[in-house]
Amino acid sequence: MSSGFVGNVQAKAQEVAKEDFEKAKVLLSDAAKSGAYLYPFKGIVYFTTHKALWKPFASRVLPTLGLTAGVTAFMFLFTYLPQLAILVFVNGPLAVLTTVLLILNESSTIVNIISRNFLLQEALLDTFDGTLVARNANEIVSEGRQLKSGSDPIARLGKILKSPFSKFTPKALIRYVMYLPLNFIPVVGTVIFILIQGQTRGKSVHGRYFQLKRWSSSQQRDWLESHVGSYTTFGTIATVLEMIPILSIFFAFTNTVGAALWAADLEQKNTQMTTGTALNLRESAKKAE
Template identity: 60%
Template sequence: MTLGLGITTFMFVFTYIPQAAVMAFTSGPLAAITAALLVLSESSTLFTIFSKTFLIDDALVDTFDGVLLSKNTTDLVSEGRQVKAGGDPIAKLGTLVKSPLAKFTPKAMIRYVMYLPLNFIPVVGTVIFVLLQGKRAGPMAHTRYFQLKRWNKDQQQKHIEQYRGAYTGFGVAVVLLELIPLASIFFAFTNTVGAALWAADIEKQHITKEGTAPRLREQAKKAE
């Protein structure tokens, strides 16, 4: 929270007025609001880079895996870490055998900077900016799930395209919630919980489909 407050305060003190002045030429009376949203977005991005890289990355991985264990997907979690017997889901979490969630990459930062000028377009530009950020944030929320599934890039992309609308919607919610000053650290965890619950539901759907197909084939053979 101290990190989030410090970054947000710094950004508003040193970058809000210059950006609002520039936006006054494109957004008119909406410049104050648009600039505030932009500064919050920039602060959120910086906070995400520092906090998830240096402070809470391991805690988010434990949260994601713990939620999966609570939803009885032990086999999936065991692909990425040791799982102990007994106790509550968090107590069962053992040593990681796979690297944790992906860090914020330079490529993602460059893409973010490229999208920033969209905010100079009144209202519509900001909406498009959030949608584009959400389109990226949705799949990123399931990085750990893809890792546990041992999916390659092609398998991940095929899955993402199958659930494209849902991933974009989830990502937009993630982006908007983590724009809230101070509370963004809290929502980083709740977003992780939501992503893990969704992953557990998807996993159960996959298991059901995989289990149903052999039974149908067996019934067909008996009918013959």
Template identity: 65%
Template sequence: MASGIASKAQEVAKEDYDKARVLLNDAARSGSYVYPIKGIFYLISHPELWKPLRSKLIPYLSLYSSVLGSLFFFTYLPQLAIMAFVNGPLAVVTTALLILNESATITGIISKNYLLQEAILDTFDGTLMARNNAEIVAEGRELKAGGDSIQRLGKALKRPFKRFSVNEVIRYVMYLPLNFIPVVGTLAFIFLRGLSRGDAVHDRYFQLKGWPTSRKSKWLKDHKGPYTAFGTVATLLEMIPVASVVFSFTNTVGAALWAADIEAKETEMAGSTAPELREAAKKAE
């Protein structure tokens, strides 16, 4: 009996290991984890893309500082007391990381659903415009004749970004206890947040291309590794205090750069991507 259970456990562990290896291999080949970093440098070198960020910087910082300050004041000691039982001396650090993640999540949900939605949409579309993908952007909004990549953006005809998601909150609460496991648990928590985050990285791109929900779901399933890698790096960047708002925009720029490279067939993933997108768009018409 015991040997049978041990054998089954080894089989399950091997299966999970193989899945993780494939996931990591796909992520490494795609180079998706680099795009959040590329987004930083691209935003710095393209001042016209700063406009949406500048317009929301002060309101966001006010919201973030309020949330972060409240969480540290009201919840740090209670959570530290709990974390100390499982993390020992490391609880001081892991509790701080937990609160940073909590504040980033709460602020992210509020801001991206209400405060930053228009600015993030403009940043994504503006980056595609800067990468000479005006014909794609034109599928989702009106375009003006003159000006830079942001000035040319007219009225949005399609809006892909979701409003408040109950599932996102439930998923966050479910994963939260992982932080009670020293180090590994916190890393697993960040990874799972990245996994969830990755699924929404290219919502705008898929919408602009007319990709139906079924095709989008299949694509995300087939490329889970690359999107998880992007989502994990993006999550880590947005956990950085104060600078999280800037990284929200650089991550958006990075996502748009990745979409532009997929369209131009300049990534490992892109061998059949653009043709598939076009075929999906024709079927959706």
């Protein structure tokens, strides 16, 4: 009887593993086809080669650098040893590295909460809209703000007609704290933790684009569910880049540019919510369940 029970458990485990593998294949296929993983790097190149987009960044760089340096220094001075003492029991010698990664992630999260709510919101919005204008996506931008004449994409941005990016929510903070214990699992736990953060981050990168498209909450949810792989990949790379001390503000702007470039490409393809790729991916995901 026990052998039969073990056999049933093993068969069920294999079935679950097969289902998860099929779902992973769909997600990876989505990510690979969309090329979403390239957009954070495209954002770096595009931002550094288009000086007109530097104005919002230049206006916020000093206060944000000061905030980043202060938070990171505080976290290392006052939380490194206590967290190392805990992680060393589960991670052994690797705790030296995993604690550093954990503190960088914690510092990045704290800086993001403060800066995106009080320092960078308007500057990132201008960068996103300005990139769309630079890519000649004027029609979609005009849905959310007035546009002036001229050749400078940032100077062309006028009065905002629709409220900007959504701010950091308490739910996101609660989710972050909930998954912190994953870091107790050596290496793999830290990687999973960053992937979860990347998935959460990915869901917000096109908030402004969805707003400009006038998509409802259900439309946004369907689109994101159909492109989980793409947005998780983008969000994970963006999260890792913004964990880099001091340079995090630079990557916050380049990631915003990358998200806008992605949105511009989607707009050029005239992507629709209810047809084509999104519908096919939903069907493929359902078959994998």
